[in-house]
Amino acid sequence: xxxxxxxxxxxxxxxxxxxxxxxxxxxxxxxxxxxxxxxxxxxxxxxxxxxxxxxxxxxxxxxxxxxxxxxxxxxxxxxxxxxxxxxxxxxxxxxxxxxxxxxxxxxxxxxxxxxxxxxxxxxxxxxxxxxxxxxxxxxxxxxxxxxxxxxxxxxxxxxxxxxxxxxxxxxxxxxxxxxxxxxxxxxxxxxxxxxxxxxxxxxxxxxxxxxxxxxxxxxxxxxxxxxxxxxxxxxxxxxxxxxxxxxxxxxxxxxxxxxxxxxxxxxxxxxxxxxxxxxxxxxxxxxxxxxxxxxxxxxxxxxxxxxxxxxxxxxxxxxxxxxxxxxxxxxxxxxxxxxxxxxxxxxxxxxxxxxxxxxxxxxxxxxxxxxxxxxxxxxxxxxxxxxxxxxxxxxxxxxxxxxxxxxxxxxxxxxxxxxxxxxxxxxxxxxxxxxxxxxxxxxxxxxxxxxxxxxxxxxxxxxxxxxxxxxxxxxxxxxxxxxxxxxxxxxxxxxxxxxxxxxxxxxxxxxxxxxxxxxxxxxxxxxxxxxxxxxxxxxxxxxxxxxxxxxxxxxxxxxxxxxxxxxxxxxxxxxxxxxxxxxxxxxxxxxxxxxxxxxxxxxxxxxxxxxxxxxxxxxxxxxxxxxxxxxxxxxxxxxxxxxxxxxxxxxxxxxxxxxxxxxxxxxxxxxxxxxxxxxxxxxxxxxxxxxxxxxxxxxxxxxxxxxxxxxxxxxxxxxxxxxxxxxxxxxxxxxxxxxxxxxxxxxxxxxxxxxxxxxxxxxxxxxxxxxxxxxxxxxxxxxxxxxxxxxxxxxxxxxxxxxxxxxxxxxxxxxxxxxxxxxxxxxxxxxxxxxxxxxxxxxxxxxxxxxxxxxxx
Numbered sequence: 021x022x023x024x025x026x027x028x029x030x031x032x033x034x035x036x037x038x039x040x041x042x043x044x045x046x047x048x049x050x051x052x053x054x055x056x057x058x059x060x061x062x063x064x065x066x067x068x069x070x071x072x073x074x075x076x077x078x079x080x081x082x083x084x085x086x087x088x089x090x091x092x093x094x095x096x097x098x099x100x101x102x103x104x105x106x107x108x109x110x111x112x113x114x115x116x117x118x119x120x121x122x123x124x125x126x127x128x129x130x131x132x133x134x135x136x137x138x139x140x141x142x143x144x145x146x147x148x149x150x151x152x153x154x155x156x157x158x159x160x161x162x163x164x165x166x167x168x169x170x171x172x173x174x175x176x177x178x179x180x181x182x183x184x185x186x187x188x189x190x191x192x193x194x195x196x197x198x199x200x201x202x203x204x205x206x207x208x209x210x211x212x213x214x215x216x217x218x219x220x221x222x223x224x225x226x227x228x229x230x231x232x233x234x235x236x237x238x239x240x241x242x243x244x245x246x247x248x249x250x251x252x253x254x255x256x257x258x259x260x261x262x263x264x265x266x267x268x269x270x271x272x273x274x275x276x277x278x279x280x281x282x283x284x285x286x287x288x289x290x291x292x293x294x295x296x297x298x299x300x301x302x303x304x305x306x307x308x309x310x311x312x313x314x315x316x317x318x319x320x321x322x323x324x325x326x327x328x329x330x331x332x333x334x335x336x337x338x339x340x341x342x343x344x345x346x347x348x349x350x351x352x353x354x355x356x357x358x359x360x361x362x363x364x365x366x367x368x369x370x371x372x373x374x375x376x377x378x379x380x381x382x383x384x385x386x387x388x389x390x391x392x393x394x395x396x397x398x399x400x401x402x403x404x405x406x407x408x409x410x411x412x413x414x415x416x417x418x419x420x421x422x423x424x425x426x427x428x429x430x431x432x433x434x435x436x437x438x439x440x441x442x443x444x445x446x447x448x449x450x451x452x453x454x455x456x457x458x459x460x461x462x463x464x465x466x467x468x469x470x471x472x473x474x475x476x477x478x479x480x481x482x483x484x485x486x487x488x489x490x491x492x493x494x495x496x497x498x499x500x501x502x503x504x505x506x507x508x509x510x511x512x513x514x515x516x517x518x519x520x521x522x523x524x525x526x527x528x529x530x531x532x533x534x535x536x537x538x539x540x541x542x543x544x545x546x547x548x549x550x551x552x553x554x555x556x557x558x559x560x561x562x563x564x565x566x567x568x569x570x571x572x573x574x575x576x577x578x579x580x581x582x583x584x585x586x587x588x589x590x591x592x593x594x595x596x597x598x599x600x601x602x603x604x605x606x607x608x609x610x611x612x613x614x615x616x617x618x619x620x621x622x623x624x625x626x627x628x629x630x631x632x633x634x635x636x637x638x639x640x641x642x643x644x645x646x647x648x649x650x651x652x653x654x655x656x657x658x659x660x661x662x663x664x665x666x667x668x669x670x671x672x673x674x675x676x677x678x679x680x681x682x683x684x685x686x687x688x689x690x691x692x693x694x695x696x697x698x699x700x701x702x703x704x705x706x707x708x709x710x711x712x713x714x715x716x717x718x719x720x721x722x723x724x725x726x727x728x729x730x731x732x733x734x735x736x737x738x739x740x741x742x743x744x745x746x747x748x749x750x751x752x753x754x755x756x757x758x759x760x761x762x763x764x765x766x767x768x769x770x771x772x773x774x775x776x777x778x779x780x781x782x783x784x785x786x787x788x789x790x791x792x793x794x795x796x797x798x799x800x801x802x803x804x805x806x807x808x809x810x811x812x813x814x815x816x817x818x819x820x821x822x823x824x825x826x827x828x829x830x831x832x833x834x835x836x837x838x839x840x841x842x843x844x845x846x847x848x849x850x851x852x853x854x855x856x857x858x859x860x861x862x863x864x865x866x867x868x869x870x871x872x873x874x875x876x877x
Contacts, residue, residue, distance in 0.1 A: 204785050410469060601628070
């Protein structure tokens with residue numbers, strides 16, 4: 021129940037109680053009639069009724085289960101040139117409860133060749149509107165009956181496909197990558213079924229509360245590898261260079277989790293407790309895959325032990341594909357990842373993708389094993405996967421690294437919340453993809469962390485075990501989670517779920533410490549959020565302080581708008597910390613002096629609190645001595661992000677403190693490649709010093725972070741006589757964007773001719789996030805040197821802006837065109853990109869860029 025409705029309910033009780041003091045007056049028939057007419061004519065009533073009617077109309081009900089889909093058999097062949105799927109489907113079903121004489125299947129944009137019944141293939145009558153197939157059954161069937169439907173069809177996945185969400189950028193369901201082999205990328209076919217896009221390539225009941233086993237026969241060219249759900253049980257040579265692979269999934273899963281990938285992959289093999297693991301990548305990235313995915317067995321063991329539920333599937337494959345329309349997707353036993361995880365052995369040294377790997381793996385418990393019954397309940401999938409990232413970082417890198425990761429998640433949610441505040445569990449939305457936002461992911465993960473902190477580790481994870489065990493291979497809603505945790509812990513959690521899962525917004529807190537009585541500091545906390553659409557929160561929190569280096573803490577609960585709390589600290593203190601561990605999802609306003617922030621930086625046991633203090637102090641006007649003390653402490657802090665933020669925030673001052681040897685030591689020896697790179701950048705920023713030989717040495721470092729920073733530093737040295745062009749040209753065959761961008765920037769600043777053809781080639785082979793980083797530098801070079809091929813650059817940027825699957829890459833190309841905006845036809849190209857853009861936030865940004873040229877349109 022929504023908290024706001026709870027207040028209305030209580031107010032109703034109070035009103036009834038008040039009326040019971042005197043005998044109620046019952047209106048006569050005429051009086052009643054006039055009262056009704058008067059209310060009916062009331063504008064306010066009509067407005068309220070209209071709002072309520074809209075809510076009823078827009079309500080997204082959990083899909084009704086008229087049939088239980090038991091098994092799906094698919095036999096698929098592909099026409100790559102025309103991007104078609106030729107399929108034969110056999111569906112085994114039973115009526116769910118009520119007897120049925122008609123079956124409705126989701127089948128988007130098919131050519132239907134036959135629909136038949138049973139082993140005899142009795143033809144069936146049907147109606148088809150290009151989205152749903154309504155089949156008239158030969159009889160009325162009861163719940164104890166089973167029936168088989170056979171369908172022969174041709175699917176057109178690209179027909180009527182549309183834009184999805186920030187998380188899933190397209191709705192095509194099945195994708196042909198470089199289908200004719202003419203592009204500079206491998207030929208691949210892969211699927212992306214979430215939310216209801218698998219019915220773009222096979223007929224099914226495309227709802228998350230459905231669950232079935234399946235088998236899949238894929239006919240492909242012999243040179244291709246296939247990977248799909250379950251086990252590969254047979255491979256049949258068909259002649260003419262063709263082969264049929266048969267994949268069988270014996271455990272039931274939701275239809276949106278059925279998937280495959282086809283391509284020239286190399287399989288890197290591993291295992292965990294007898295469960296086979298495969299990492300499928302393009303051949304040149306096989307060695308890198310060992311490192312990128314190498315922690316998967318440890319992750320599986322950690323999650324299995326933590327949850328008390330061993331990994332519940334027969335195998336786990338991870339596949340990296342080109343042009344993926346999401347970051348990754350947790351298809352049961354076969355997760356598919358974006359191409360950024362294609363890394364050679366050297367690139368893999370700096371891999372930062374443990375989070376996304378943990379995210380998709382954790383889904384195999386939360387999302388695959390236990391699945392949301394509706395997209396309204398999506399946080400039961402995505403909030404848990406988001407929190408799986410935190411749990412892995414906490415296990416592998418420590419509490420501080422996990423907490424800092426979660427601060428990033430909080431900021432992601434708060435940024436979205438400036439424009440949008442909705443319930444986590446919500447039943448009113450326009451498209452399924454609307455649920456895939458920072459609420460479902462980032463806020464959801466933070467809410468689970470608060471729930472864990474409130475219940476304690478033992479109760480929280482025992483409750484998750486109860487939830488997973490009780491609902492194994494079933495669909496769930498939010499109350500199933502609450503009841504499992506309540507059953508385990510014995511605590512009532514309605515209040516928590518009401519305010520965090522079933523209401524929108526977050527607390528905005530004014531925090532004030534009164535140190536006038538140092539032995540009994542008083543804390544006042546005031547909730548300042550808008551109570552018109554945000555709850556008044558019940559908020560457990562912690563206050564902490566330090567006495568002779570030892571941490572002391574007290575726990576309190578805020579249950580009113582403004583609460584006053586006495587710490588009763590006994591030993592006099594001058595600095596206390598509200599939510600030092602950064603558990604709460606809240607906006608917190610508090611006045612802290614420079615001295616209090618310095619104390620937080622020097623005293624706190626928690627890296628995330630020290631990081632916050634240092635970051636805040638870096639924005640203040642401090643005297644030289646104070647800055648020097650912060651720098652010396654920051655550069656020796658055990659938590660590497662603090663060393664990095666010290667370098668990035670105080671770089672201009674560090675060399676003036678005579679700390680050159682410290683910087684050189686960090687550049688040479690720090691355990692973090694990122695810190696090494698930042699130290700090199702600080703050395704370079706001084707504009708002096710004879711570090712040329714050091715830069716040359718660091719350019720050969722195994723880490724591209726370090727090597728790229730060193731190359732950039734060398735190319736920006738001011739000394740005369742350096743063979744910069746010779747050094748730069750030696751790196752032109754590098755594939756890493758971290759090495760290429762310093763080269764391109766150098767050639768642009770130096771207006772170096774003869775690099776246009778090379779740069780076009782670089783652009784053509786670059787994709788994914790790397791293309792986003794490249795685009796601006798690519799455009800700048802041809803703005804400076806148009807004779808090197810600006811016409812060709814403009815066309816490439818135009819095609820990227822029109823066709824790329826990623827909104828932020830399209831926008832980068834759109835922006836880059838403005839370097840050429842005065843050239844003939846370029847404004848028209850920019851307007852073309854604007855006209856076809858469907859992502860609202862991107863379109864608004866593009867409109868801003870175009871606004872000065874409005875009179876010319």
